[in-house]
Amino acid sequence: MLLPRCLVVVAGLCAAAAPAGAQTSTADLLLVNGRVYTLAWDDPSPDGAPAANAPRSAGGFHPDAEAVAIRGDRIVFVGTDRDARAWRGPKTRVVDLGGATVLPGLVDSHTHIAGLGERESQVDLVGVATEAEAVERVAAFAKSVPKGQWVLGRGWDEGAWANHYPTKKLLGERVPDHPVLLSGLHTFAVWANPLALERAGISRATAAPEGGEIVKDAAGEPTGVLLNRATSLLTDAVPPPTEEQYEAYVLAGLARMAHDGYVAVHEAGADRRLMKAFASLDARGRLPVRVYAMLSLRDADLCREWLRRGPDRANGRMLTTRSVKAFYDGALGSRGARLLEDYSDRPGQRGVSGTQYGFDQSLMAEMMKGGFQAAIHAIGDAGNRETLDFIESVEKAQPETRALRHRIEHAQVLHPDDVPRFARLGVIASMEPPHCVEDKAWAEARLGPERVKGAYAWRTLRRAGARLAFNSDLTGSDHDIFYGLHAAITRRDKKLEPAGGWHPEERMTPEEAVRGYTAWNAYAAGWEKDSGVIAPGRWADLTVMDLDPLVVGATDPGRLLRGSIRATIVAGKVAYTAVP
């Protein structure tokens, strides 16, 4: 009897302390004056038509909020600037967005983050005009590297510099205490300092392997440049990264993603070493963005360990592990993808798949039955069909595994008969808009005019009820979100070619493109109740950009390529901001 009375009293006190409908706490972070798209309206139709409750007028999309309030790691308010004032307290950090666009945090749902971090940990020499300038960049970089440790760089243009190759001399004078190896832009040449040559055991007595050259001066002394197959004499001398260095790569890769607007990545194939790095960064609270880790099926011991332990069931941690990545077939460019019929430009060849390609079917089935999502790389139409057959067989044997939202990574070439199976089996097509515009030059040659219609077939898949998830497959493709959105919306490359888009009937609308990198990726990770839309109670994961992709994507999509990220907020913390 006492309990209800207390509740009434407490409720009464609340009402007295604050006006009806208002909250009693304040925000830690308050974003105002923004163009906020919550995405808290229904998905567009399979044809891309916006839902009836989408924020639109005759002129197209308009933002559905101005302000977002964050407390701790959650969103507590979304609405107008006027109503947001109530969340302002003495300790609230208020950020005026100056009309920038706010979206639910971007997610790249297929990454290889250590490779990105390794690249980030090297001296970037792309676009450097002179030897002296390159050397100064290396010297500046080397200051933060312990003496004796290798300094790696890449990107000097061995083609443009072919008539006046740099030498080891200036590089050795300015950077004497670190072995330095600088790879050319096209990887046909490397340039080294004397210490690197010494570590690699390269002297005037060293003979170049066939197909390679150790450039030597008139006196027979190596100048510091090695060409073609001789480059491996140096690259093989670089020791593999220590555990510490590797973790630094992973951190650098994730930090780069935060810098580029992403709040999370789905890592496509983590072995023991990578899982250890993720776990170590997580334990120290150092993950700058969320990580949804797919275990690498190739690391069978690691998978079996996780099978005993079971998948992470709860969300909310920065690191979630409940998916397994495997390869079913090869790639289309190298004609390794498994096709139902011969390659159009190589009769007799159909690629390789399944056990021939190292796919451990029984272990994957065990993982799925153990509660793990399968994420299987399949490129060719036969590769996709066989992968769907495999998933179907597991779902038949154990129907509850369908709820795990298995995915096919790339789903690049599909036979028309297999397209409806994605929806039927609940399989997500996890695809890369950049691949479409990068492969278009030769994809048609590999497949011929008929089969190519089933390639990168986003619209066809949506019409058949399939769910999509968009990503970059970095480092293979540029993960720049504006490039990704532009590719999805226009099917044009960075040079805006072809003008009308390559097989434009498969284009996505700007809304679909944005959802592909936000809400749909949230679904693919099982995070749709915690993220993917901007709403009270959701994770405070937001991306702020200087242009409005829903408006620009519809009116002048080429301008998307000039967009930039203003800020990235992950779990309520500002992980990146363009304004210091």
Ligand SMILES: [Zn+2]
């Ligand atoms: Zn990949």
